[in-house]
Amino acid sequence: MRYEVRVIGSAGQGSILAAVVLATAAAEEGLWATQTATYGAAMRSGVSLGDVVISDQPIDFPKTTNLDAVIIQSQEAYDDMVKGKPVRLDPECGEQDADVLVNVKPGALVIVDEDLVQCDLDCNMYRIVEAPIARTAAEVLGRRQVMNIVALGVFQVATTLQFDKPLISEESFLKAIEKSVPSRFIDLNKNAFLEGVKIGQQALQKA
Amino acid sequence: MGTPIPMEKIIEKKPYFKYLRLDKMPTIWCPGCGIGQAFRAACMALDELGISNDQVAMVSGIGCSSRTPGYFDGFTLHTTHGRALTFATGLKLSKPELTTLVFTGDGDALAIGGNHFIHAARRNIDLTVVLINNWIYGMTGGQVSPTTPEGAYATTTPYGNYEPQFDIARVAIAAGATYVARGTAYHAMELKKLIMDGIKHKGFALIEVLSPCTIVYGRKNRMSIEEMYFWFKENTIPVKAWEKLPEEKRAGKIPRGVLYHDDSRPEYCEVYWNKVKQLSGGE
Amino acid sequence: MAKLELKYGNHACAEAAILAGCRFYAGYPITPSSEIAEKMAELLPKKRGVFIQMEDEIAAMGAVVGASFAGLKSMTATSGPGFSLKQENLGYAFMVEAPCVVVNVQRGGPSTGLPTQPGQQEIMQSLWGTHGDKLIPVFYPGNVQEIMEETIRAFNWAERLRTPVVLLLDEVLGHMRETVDVEQFEEGKFEVWNRKMPDVPPEEYLPYRPGEDDVPAIAPYGTPGYRGHATGLHHDYTGFPTTNPEMCQELIERLIRKVQRKQPEMEKNEFYKMDDAEIAIITFGTTARAAKTAVDLAREKGIKAGLMRVVTVWPSPEKTIEDVAKGVEAILVPELNMGQYVLEVERCSRGACPVYRLNRANGKIIYPNEILEKVEEIARGGK
Structure with missing residues (x-):
């Protein structure tokens, strides 16, 4: 089993931290993982991403080539993932046209923020989960900054669309949060993750 | 030749001989060179302070003065050009109990090693640096150095030197050295005292030793061995006397003695190891 | 687990x-x-x-x-x-x-x-x-x-x-x-080696006298009685400079020999599907990870590829590379440079098989499919 995930968003949305927590959770689960990031200009502006490869055995190629899941946190990140011009911005596209994501497998899990991202994907091609991620972070937790961890909660539940049970357990994620964030933010982030699980479940019921 | 005098007899008379690797003699230094004076002064200083051979490390870079450690019977390291202070920093920080002397020259310490010189001074690490200033690159055959006087001849200044001189003591003080002294190869006993105080001082100690390069500099600038030593006698004066001189009479006169001494600043190794003590929970 | x-x-x-x-x-x-x-x-x-x-x-x-x-x-x-x-x-x-x-x-x-x-x-x-x-x-x-x-x-x-x-x-x-x-x-589960110390009394101590393994036992500075000298100049057993030609030659030969003679013990490679390989990929580090995936991809296409991942780059695994070269039809050396290790592979393979290169120096890593393409090209008889 080789499972590739990308967390992508605008700089400052914590995409890399989310990827680190995800990879740590995989390790807690007893799975092998690699986590790579893009450095350079993207660290301060524009789009930033963290990639994770998860496997039940040691991993050969550490970077992603064909994603099984992608968590998209902002519109510019979405546009960045789309092959060519997004249909939203292309006057020549009609209602029936759909976006195609680069380096993403057919059948892949696509998690998007329903308020921040206009998503024009073909729902027969991808398993799309739309949830109010940033809104939950802001309104329920009082901190928009934890939207990345809310998104991980959604992801945790949503992997049931691809596997019989979640790829990584809630417990492993909670342990990973303890290991990855400063101690004074642990409770906040754990709550963020659990709220993410909740809205993830609701989104799956809707779908 | 008669029978050699037994070592014990020599050491009885000249106790500093115990620091010498006599089997490595004669030295490579030219007749009249002042490095031997500085080396002897350092050995005498160590002897008077009662520091045994096993308690001393001597580190050097490249150049005539940097050959000194080879003749010193202690823990000695003859390193790369300009870098002596970096090796000495690693050694001293790891073994603070070793009295660590650095022998260097004007080219070694101030040209290629200038960066290390100012940073070792800034850290105030407990090294005693004996800097032989002979105004020239002797070992490579007489090229101009950062301390060559203006107008002087060197193989690379065939029309006279047109670069200004570094004032070593002022550089060291500005960089943060806490003991700065200047002696000469002519004033041998005074030099011993200066080095002794430098060793005793806890912090970065610089002793600049004005020393004649008799063969290379002397020949290029038409000065005999005697003239060079005499020059030091005539043109340097004790710093106390120098301070009393009116400004206009100071020109051309070089002050000797302790130019700067500050015991208030903490020493680097002490600061570091205290920090370690705190962090690792006691001893 | x-x-x-x-x-x-x-x-x-x-x-x-x-x-x-x-x-x-x-x-x-x-x-x-x-x-x-x-x-x-x-x-x-x-x-x-x-x-x-x-x-x-x-x-x-x-x-x-x-x-x-x-x-x-x-x-x-x-x-x-x-x-x-x-x-x-x-x-x-x-x-x-x-x-x-x-x-x-x-x-x-x-x-x-x-x-x-x-x-x-x-x-x-x-x-x-x-x-x-x-x-x-x-x-x-x-x-x-x-x-x-x-x-x-x-x-x-x-x-x-x-x-x-x-x-x-x-x-x-x-x-x-x-x-x-x-x-x-975990503690005690891995080996830690320490440098050897002199086994002679101080009066017999010569810091640069090598042991049978060509390695001298130099006491740490500050060890009472074991004073010594070290210099970057050619030196004798006391550590003091020398220009004696025999001594200088022996010094350099020993410095190289002490490492070279441990080459067999130091050699470390990973072999992946090399047993029946016809095309061997020899590389290291991150590129080797792409190569390993490429081997699997090539095998899916019926090309018998294998990987030799070099861990001990120097001293060179000369003999091993020569043996690999004798057992395959071609070698590919992908690396993130303009062709460095390939020179060593060419040298060691002694013409036993053609050696191909895949080079890049633009900051981008080599991906598995790129190595696969090259392997396919080689398998087709191209270059």
């Missing part, structure tokens, strides 16, 4: 150094290796070790050798431009036989190059970077687990042979987080 923990490549290197007994680190900030220094700054004072950030790369290498003479296991880490600056004192460390480990997290070069992107451009420099002749061990791990193993191994060989050892990483390895099975790094 494996005890998995996610570790950051550069941090894993620092942690493993501590496990190996490293108690002195001197460094200078440079991307992408700075995280090693940062981790050492955090860990060493708590282990009663020394961390110092020096004024430049040259100074860091000097301080490391100074500390090594004081008896501490010492290390520095850098990247391309800094590695160039360290060469002089690295040569000195080789000449005076100061054990130390120099980590080079390779980025794209030459010059300032591509600071945040990977390269494999110091394969040759790590051996030939200093002036004069030299042979030192150079290890190149391929994943974060192996970064830890190889860091410990680097210290062990450095101490045993009294030599600098270069540990090559690349930006991808240094800046990657990966699961590590930490069980093998």
